[in-house]
Amino acid sequence: MTEMVYGTVPVRSSDPILPRWWQTVDRWSLTAILILFGIGILLGLAASPPLAAKNGLAPFHYVQRQMLFGGMALVVMMITSMMAPSLVRRLGVLGFLGAFVALVMLPLLGTDFGKGAIRWYSLGFASVQPAEFLKPGFVVIAAWLMSASQEINGPPGRLYSFIIAITVVGFLVMQPDFGQASLVLFGWGVMYFVAGAPMFLLLSMAGLVVFGGMFAYNNSEHFARRIDGFLSADIDPTTQMGYATNAIQEGGFFGVGVGEGQVKWSLPDAHTDFIVAVAAEEYGLVLVLIIIALYMVITVRSLLRLMKERDTFIRLAGTGLACMFGVQAMINMGVAVRLLPAKGMTLPFVSYGGSSLIAGGVAVGMLLAFTRTRPQGEIIDHFARRGH
Incomplete structure (x- = not known):
């Protein structure tokens, strides 16, 4: 609040790391993230016991695991947000390379858990989905290449980033995972637009996406089934979409009451892809609007802070991360209310996984690191550095 009223607090580089981090991090976004995590635990208490009972586990087995993984996620987020952008870039590139190798090896070593798409590695006690870890690393390496291309005598980074994006999308489509593929392509397009891409190229990319969708519809039974279900005028009440739609209608404005919802007993993915249906049924439109507002706070505040950033890499990488974060949330909630076809995409920090x-x-954590306030210097100094 002090920052909003009086402006950015001056920070000396000699200050201890924790006070310096607290004075420069976006506390509004940090608070919104923590609230989302709390809402995820609250909804997990409602959504996961039926699944635990079905699998013969303790009632709050999945809630305990969500708290464990969520605690690990918050620790990782805090540590990453304290890093300098240069260190985030190095670790992001290394993370991308590791996740990409894991993605390539999925057809040989991965499993589909009976869902028709090979997206996971089974470790026995847990599973790992490489695509989730690939996304932040991809944003970092694409932003690095695009920013390098703007330097004098720089490499053709935009072309290289496009080649990487198409390669990643190709491997994701092979799983098939069209949702994550679309998200990666969207993130690349946003960064390329901010980097100054010509409108003709972006329109050509949009046309290529439409053509790719038509090709996938005609050649992938998995993709065609989801599109047909989305376009159908009638909703089968025994499908996941039917259960979710009915739950949202039953919830109304204030919900049916804590623990009184019924959709969690019918939806196999009530704790993951359709967690919003549980929120809408038990807590009503009020909680759903709060969730939407929290995602808007994180996304919009991050973009506003990045508008003041003069470092090209930080601006591009931060924009890509913020937009992908917001769009993933929008896709998940859009699927739940049947505005989009089923994608199998989680709601960040709320869904189990x-x-x-x-x-x-x-x-x-990367986004918080990129949006921390830092001395920008005079604009002439920025151009002078680029000239050397």
């Missing part, structure tokens, strides 16, 4: 929580902690 070890990979999504920890990878979300990494991504948001």
Whole structure:
């Protein structure tokens, strides 16, 4: 609040790291993230006991695991947010390379857990989804290449970033995971737009996406089934979409009451992809609007702070992370209310899932690191540095 009223607090580089971090981090976004995590635990208490009973586990087995993975995610987020942008860039590139190798090896070593898409590695005690960890690393390496291309005698970084994006999307489509593929392509497009891409190229990319969607519809039974279900005028009440739609209608404005919802007993993914349906049924539109507002706070405040940033890499990487974070939340909630076809995408920091929580902690930690206030200097100094 002090920062909003009196402006940025001056920070000396000799200050201890924790006070310096607290004075420069975006505390509004940090608070919103912590509230989202708390809401996730609250909804987990409602949504996960039926699944635990079905699998013969203790009633709060999944809630305990969510608290464990969520705690790890918050620790990772805090540590990452304290790093300098240069260190975040190095670790992001290394993380991308590791996640990409894991993604490539999925057809040989991965499993689909009976869901029709090979997206996970089973470790016995847990599972890992490489695509979740790939996204923040991809944003960092793409932003690094795009910023390097703007330097005098710099490499053709935009072309390299495009090649990497298409390669990643290709491997994701092979799983198939069209949701994550679309999110990666969207993140690249946003960064390329901010970096000064011509509108003709962006329109061409949009046309390529439409063509790719038509090709996938005609050649992928998994993709076609989801599109047909979305376009159908009638909703089968025994499908996940039917259960979710009915739950949202039953919830109304204030909900049916804590613990009184019924959708969690019918939806197998009530604790992950359709967690918003549980929120809408038991707590009503009020909680859903609060969740939407929290995601808007994080996304909009991050973009506003990045508008003041003069370092090209920080501005591009931060914009990509903020937009992908906000759009992933929008996709998850859009699927729940049947505005979008089913994507199998979690709600960041709210849905259950070890990979999504920890990878979300990494991504948001990077975003907090990039949006920390730092001396910008005079604009002429910025151009002078680029000239050397």
